[in-house]
Amino acid sequence: MITVTGATGQLGRLVVTGLLEAGVPAAEVTAVVRDASRAADLTERGVAIAVADYTDPASLRSALTGTDRLLLVSGSEVGQRVAQHTNVLQAAAAAGVGLVVYTSAPKADDTTLVLAPEHKATEEAITATGLPAVVLRNNWYWENYDAQVQQAAASGQLAGSSGTGRAWPASRADFAAAAVAVLTAEQPPLGVHELGGDQPFVLADLAAEVGRQTGTEVTYADLSTDDHRAALLGAGLDEGTAGFVAALDGNIAAGELDAGQGGISALTGRPTRSLAEYVAEVLGR
Structure with missing residues (x-):
């Protein structure tokens, strides 16, 4: 069972x-x-x-x-x-x-x-x-950026505070597939596995891809943690959530999600969802 x-x-x-x-x-x-x-x-x-x-x-x-x-x-x-x-x-x-x-x-x-x-x-x-x-x-879910993709497409602007810090995102479906592969393996690969997508990503890449797919300019503003938190408060987030989101971006800026390539595809035998595929899905293209 x-x-x-x-x-x-x-x-x-x-x-x-x-x-x-x-x-x-x-x-x-x-x-x-x-x-x-x-x-x-x-x-x-x-x-x-x-x-x-x-x-x-x-x-x-x-x-x-x-x-x-x-x-x-x-x-x-x-x-x-x-x-x-x-x-x-x-x-x-x-x-x-x-x-x-x-x-x-x-x-x-x-x-x-x-x-x-x-x-x-x-x-x-x-x-x-x-x-x-x-x-x-x-590592990180593409779906964490759903609202930002839609906002960037509508406003031409994207803001964050993760700088040039890299993550290795994949879709929830990709992470789920990795879990399925382990649970059904004849010999499960015991131990710790750092799981991420096939390609690294910085937040400015998201702005560029939304701009490419919408055919409009999308600018990325890299803020300080304090300014990012203030912007989130101004957008209606509560104090705790704004601080948490800004802190996560700070962690990304510090390299805490740069855990190395892949991991998912090694378990599933298929590529993970790309940035272009993810943005296209959110925008309904």
Whole structure:
């Protein structure tokens, strides 16, 4: 049995459907969800649904019974994730799970990335269980830029504070495909894998590509972190979100997402979505 947590989330759902498309029988897939009503489409396809919450150890123990391979999709509640993930891992150990696959952050054990500490602690908790594990350090999602692509196409302007810092983005579907490849491998590649797209990217590239596809000039303004935060506040973001977004751009500027080429295509055997393909999709071209 392959079990996927967070199975109605943006990444988890793609993994579940990817497993089915890869030929895994629906009866051998369990989707762990908090709200079964959101998984009606998966139920219709024959996937087993287990209702559990990362904060409820008893529900997790029940959900993971019979699991051979587990994908632990990292939680979304920043500040709560270490305790939540530990609950899942303890349930996995109690259930005798044969493989844990975890979606982590780039260079999680050696970075100033604001998202990394909880991932580092979770990786350490996985090691402590003694269970065979694959850690997938997902780099950056193209989808993080959806709103900026649309704004740039409408206004001819794009702003950020990531400077010449490089990331290695790919689509959620690409990252999901990598997880599917690991979960279905005859011999899963144990250890830590830095996963990213096939080509590096700086934010100015996004402005240039939007301009190319729209046939209009799109300028990129590289701001200081403080000015970027102020601009985000002016655009209506709340204080916490504006500070978080600006801090992430600062991390990119510092090279914290420059974790090296690829990783995804080595697992899936196919290229990742390019910048041009991504922008075309967002613009409906």
